[in-house]
Amino acid sequence: MKIELANMEHLNAFKSYVDECVADGIVLYEFIFSHYEGYLKKRIAYARGEQLPKGWPPITTYFCIDNGVILGSIRVREGGNDYIENVIGHIGYETRSSARGRGVAKFMLAYIQDTLLTESVIISCDPTNIASRKVIESCGVEFINEYYYESEDLQVRRYQLHSAAVKLS
Known part of the structure; x- marks a missing residue:
């Protein structure tokens, strides 16, 4: 598996x-x-x-790829606003269903933490998404709280994710 910055060369794999x-x-x-091409261009x-x-701040998308197949996608939001800070966090990711259970999400998150983060960021998940909670909690995070976003009737579990440099200190 490898992580690549999203680009138009990924279009066919992105469709799948x-x-x-x-x-x-x-x-x-x-x-x-x-409208795969338009969406990928927008990302x-x-x-x-x-x-x-x-x-909104810039949002950079990366793909986890294995043998030309996109196994997962991870987005890094490079700044914040109230919605990012309290609801969705600075990092969002998902794994295609056929690749779940193979460590893809942990691989992507560890890559971001080890190579891209220079400071701590917020990451969140649905409190009932046990798989995502395990991935996030395996990266040395600090639990902040559970936050209820009333306008969307949404409960999220919020964490502070540290860069690898902070994590190792």
């Missing part, structure tokens, strides 16, 4: 990845409606700080 994620109920991709633009929703 999105289709499997949508079939598995991952809502992040449900609205693509076969690439987000990393440059372009085409972002108002008030």
Whole structure:
């Protein structure tokens, strides 16, 4: 497995990845409606700080790839706002269903923590998502709290994830 910055060379693998994620109920991709190229271009633009929703910081997308197949995707939000700080965190990820149980999410998160983070960030998950909680908690995080976001009737479990340099200190 390796981590690669999302780029247009991943388009064919991205189509397969999105289709499997949508079939598995991952809502992040449900609205693509076969506009894979446009969505991938937008994600690439987000990393440059372009085409972002108002008030959002740059968001860089990376793929975990094995033999040309995207096994997972991880996004790093490079700044914050109230929604990022309290609800979704600075890092979001998912693993395609056929790759679950193979350590993909932990591999992606460890890569971000070890190579990209220069300071601590917020990461969150649904409190009932035991697999995601285990991944996050395996990376030496500090539990902050459980937060209820009333406007979306959403409960999240919030953690502080440290860079590898902080984690090792």
